[in-house]
Amino acid sequence: MARAARSTAIVTGGARGIGRAISQQLLTSGWNVGVVNTPDPGFARTYARQARNVALIEGDVADPATASRAVNAVLKKFGRLDALVCNAGIQRRVPLRALTLEQWRRVIDVNLTAAVMFARAAERPLRKAKGAIVNIASTRALMSEPGTEAYSASKGGLVALTHALAMSLAPDVRVNCVSPGWIATRNSNKLRKVDHKQQPVGRVGKPEDVAEMVAWLLDAKRAGYVTGANFLVDGGMTRKMVYEK
Numbered sequence: 001m002a003r004a005a006r007s008t009a010i011v012t013g014g015a016r017g018i019g020r021a022i023s024q025q026l027l028t029s030g031w032n033v034g035v036v037n038t039p040d041p042g043f044a045r046t047y048a049r050q051a052r053n054v055a056l057i058e059g060d061v062a063d064p065a066t067a068s069r070a071v072n073a074v075l076k077k078f079g080r081l082d083a084l085v086c087n088a089g090i091q092r093r094v095p096l097r098a099l100t101l102e103q104w105r106r107v108i109d110v111n112l113t114a115a116v117m118f119a120r121a122a123e124r125p126l127r128k129a130k131g132a133i134v135n136i137a138s139t140r141a142l143m144s145e146p147g148t149e150a151y152s153a154s155k156g157g158l159v160a161l162t163h164a165l166a167m168s169l170a171p172d173v174r175v176n177c178v179s180p181g182w183i184a185t186r187n188s189n190k191l192r193k194v195d196h197k198q199q200p201v202g203r204v205g206k207p208e209d210v211a212e213m214v215a216w217l218l219d220a221k222r223a224g225y226v227t228g229a230n231f232l233v234d235g236g237m238t239r240k241m242v243y244e245k
Contacts (some may be wrong), residue, residue, distance in 0.1 A: 006053070008032040008078045009218065010070055012061050012118065013088030015040045017185035018136060021207030022085055022214050027053060029215060034074035034081075036061060036088070061088045061114035062106070067121035081125035083218045086115040087136040089154075093147045104150045111154035112161065119165055119175075127172040132218050135162050136210070137179040139234045155179070159230050166228035174227040176217045180210050181234025200236030209233055 009026050013019035014035035023033050027050055034055040037043050047054045055077045059066035074081050089111045092103050115135055126133070140148060141155040162177035169175060183205040184191060196203045213233050217223050232238055 006030060006032050006078070007082040008034070008074055008080050009083035009085060010034040010036060010074055010081065010118070010122065011085040011087060012036040012070075012114065015043045015046060018180065018183060018207045018210050019085075019087040020046065021211040022087060023047075023054075025208070025211035025215050026083075026218075031083075032074075032078045034070055034077075036066065036070050060110075061118070062109035064117045064121075067114070067117040070118070071121045071125065075125060080129055081122055082129040082131040084118055084122045084126065084131075084133045085136065085214060085218075086118055086133070086158075088114060089136065089138075091148070091151050093145075093151075095147050096149060099149060107150035108154050108157075111151070112157045115158060115161060119169075123169065123173075127169070130220070131173055132220070132223075133162075133165060133169075133173060133175040134214050134217050135159075135175070135177045136214075137162075137177050137230065139179050139181045139232060139238050141179055141230075142238055162230060163228040170227065174217075174220075174223070176223075176226060176228070177230040178210055178213050178217070179230055179232050179234070181205060181232070181237045183207055183210060183233075198237075200240055203235070205233065205235055 009031055011019055011023045014023040015037040023035050026033050032053045036057045039058050055073050057070040057073050092107050135158050137158040138155040140152045141159045144152045159177050162175055166175040191204055210233050213231055
């Protein structure tokens with residue numbers, strides 16, 4: 001069990017976007033990271049230079065076996081588990097009349113149920129490490145667009161799950177939630193001036209904005225008195241009153 005002195009985290013959905021930014025932030029800060037993702041052509045290539053400090057776990061987070069496999073892989077390679085970041089998520093924008101039960105269940109399973117399965121699988125090592133969990137929800141837990149019933153419900157459930165887990169795992173494990181707003185995970189060069197201008201902070205968010213918040217929440221020295229909370233990383237958009245002119 002090598003390098004047990006380094007803190008170790010599991011990050012789900014870590015091949016791209018916010019999950020990749022979180023994983024890279026932790027690696028840069030000296031963590032070992034177990035990165036979980038569905039099979040992706042660029043998955044291994046993304047972390048090739050950091051293989052010594054990375055465990056790659058391919059699998060569907062909606063399958064409970066993936067959570068157990070991820071925890072076991074990390075413990076085998078690094079000997080400890082200090083943090084869990086449940087970031088994996090999918091969006092299905094479907095008109096309510098066309099929403100199928102299969103579509104509803106798939107979104108709920110990936111975005112919400114998987115977080116429960118990973119928390120359950122990681123409970124013992126996280127308690128031992130006096131560790132932390134961060135769930136990545138969305139401002140859609142607080143505000144919605146048409147056709148997002150499954151996604152909004154899953155993210156609202158994730159916020160509620162966060163404070164439930166915080167109580168169930170107290171005092172050993174801190175559990176918090178980050179709710180990103182508009183984060184440009186791809187094609188940021190195609191953003192319009194109005195996309196940035198409408199944001200109270202003057203720009204659309206970057207994956208690194210979320211990663212910085214996650215890193216802070218996982219740090220027991222800086223955020224040791226914080227648990228059961230939901231943090232908006234949205235440029236102020238959910239606090240902006242909008243009327244048609």
